Amino acid sequence: MKITNESEYEKASERADEIFGAKKGTPEEKELQELLKAIKEYDDDFVRMLKDND
Numbered sequence: 001m002k003i004t005n006e007s008e009y010e011k012a013s014e015r016a017d018e019i020f021g022a023k024k025g026t027p028e029e030k031e032l033q034e035l036l037k038a039i040k041e042y043d044d045d046f047v048r049m050l051k052d053n054d
Helices: 006-019 027-052
Strands: none
């Protein structure tokens, strides 16, 4: 999963909030892990872009 814009980021964040606390071993827990990874990558890319523009 790759988040490419702010709209996708917002949707991913909302979904992560919905399933936060999913039980270990469930499909929701797997989905949550993928969402959190994608959100972190988007955040890291955004921060990197800001630093590059300084």
